[in-house]
Amino acid sequence: MSSLLDDLSALEAEALEAVDSADTLDNLESIRVQYLGRKDGRISAILRRVGELEPEERPQVGAEANRVKGRLQEALESQTAALTAEKGGQGSPGEDLTLPGRAPWAGGRHPVTLVIDELWEIFRGLGFTRARGPEAETEWHNFVALNTPLDHPAADEQDTLYLKGGHLLRSHTSPVQVRVMQSHRPPIRVLAPGMVYRRDTYDATHAPAFAQLEGLVVDEGITFVDLKATLAEFARRYWGPETRVRFRPSFFPFTEPSAEVDVKRVYRDAEGREQETDWLEIMGAGMVDPAVLDQCGIDSERYTGFAFGMGPGRIGMLKYGIPDIRAYFDNDMRFLRQFAHR
Numbered sequence: 001m002s003s004l005l006d007d008l009s010a011l012e013a014e015a016l017e018a019v020d021s022a023d024t025l026d027n028l029e030s031i032r033v034q035y036l037g038r039k040d041g042r043i044s045a046i047l048r049r050v051g052e053l054e055p056e057e058r059p060q061v062g063a064e065a066n067r068v069k070g071r072l073q074e075a076l077e078s079q080t081a082a083l084t085a086e087k088g089g090q091g092s093p094g095e096d097l098t099l100p101g102r103a104p105w106a107g108g109r110h111p112v113t114l115v116i117d118e119l120w121e122i123f124r125g126l127g128f129t130r131a132r133g134p135e136a137e138t139e140w141h142n143f144v145a146l147n148t149p150l151d152h153p154a155a156d157e158q159d160t161l162y163l164k165g166g167h168l169l170r171s172h173t174s175p176v177q178v179r180v181m182q183s184h185r186p187p188i189r190v191l192a193p194g195m196v197y198r199r200d201t202y203d204a205t206h207a208p209a210f211a212q213l214e215g216l217v218v219d220e221g222i223t224f225v226d227l228k229a230t231l232a233e234f235a236r237r238y239w240g241p242e243t244r245v246r247f248r249p250s251f252f253p254f255t256e257p258s259a260e261v262d263v264k265r266v267y268r269d270a271e272g273r274e275q276e277t278d279w280l281e282i283m284g285a286g287m288v289d290p291a292v293l294d295q296c297g298i299d300s301e302r303y304t305g306f307a308f309g310m311g312p313g314r315i316g317m318l319k320y321g322i323p324d325i326r327a328y329f330d331n332d333m334r335f336l337r338q339f340a341h342r
């Protein structure tokens with residue numbers, strides 16, 4: 001028996017020294033196999049000879065073998081860590097391996113784009129296609145074709161950003177209606193998102209550049225009922241099936257009759273009680289003025305249509321509780337990141 005214990009202690013000294021002088025991870029692995037290997041390892045070989053001993057001597061040798069194994073295992077682990085750290089890998093002293101990693105910033109949608117995409121999904125489901133027009137427009141498309149004479153206050157240089165050469169930055173997306181009617185025959189069902197520009201003072205509720213979303217439907221037999229049904233359906237899909245919609249008479253030069261559309265959201269609070277918001281104005285709308293259809297080459301005796309225009313930025317402010325429109329323009333990542341992965 002004493003010879004097996006001696007063998008073990010000689011083996012321990014030899015193995016620890018080998019671990020200590022190992023200088024690569026491969027080296028350490030072959031030492032591990034050589035001593036701790038289950039089948040051909042040298043400790044296993046000693047344990048196999050335990051059968052030669054008297055039964056009462058066996059436990060002591062078994063316990064000693066386990067101790068040597070554990071000691072060797074620890075030495076292998078600490079030497080592995082030391083070699084890995086030297087390589088500049090994980091685990092060097094002073095590094096906190098439990099810190100979360102730094103994910104690369106993958107970019108995300110701006111909240112206004114997010115809202116446009118949400119609104120677009122709904123209108124797409126209602127049969128609309130997407131249209132676009134230039135941001136630098138002619139006075140004719142931006143005003144004249146839309147029944148707005150150039151001496152109308154909206155066309156005033158005080159309100160509109162004029163470019164050299166007779167163009168201007170469009171003050172609304174309604175000129176896209178004109179371009180679509182000029183280039184397409186009915187039936188027309190389009191949605192046109194885009195930036196518009198006004199000489200507005202930059203404050204909590206105004207910006208000189210902001211997004212609009214324009215809708216236009218032209219076909220035979222389109223009536224105010226289609227306008228109301230389409231916009232009510234849109235509001236219910238966006239804000240929920242209990243949402244109520246109200247049309248207030250209004251005026252726009254290019255629609256007759258015209259309306260301002262308000263929504264009231266009905267929802268349940270945390271206690272399950274029914275709550276409702278105030279009426280919120282979300283868009284202008286109306287039946288396309290027959291004079292506009294004719295200006296754009298569409299026979300107003302045969303066709304009728306409706307149009308609407310809304311501000312997705314404003315809708316986002318309502319939906320996400322954003323108190324100041326300038327948050328959209330500040331490029332504050334703490335604000336923008338909240339929408340990046342929606």
Ligand code: DAH
Pocket residue numbers: 171172173174214215252255283284285286307308309310
């Ligand atoms: N163009 C209008 C504006 O910028 C919004 C608008 C109102 C668009 C009524 C429409 C409409 O298409 O029918 O204030």
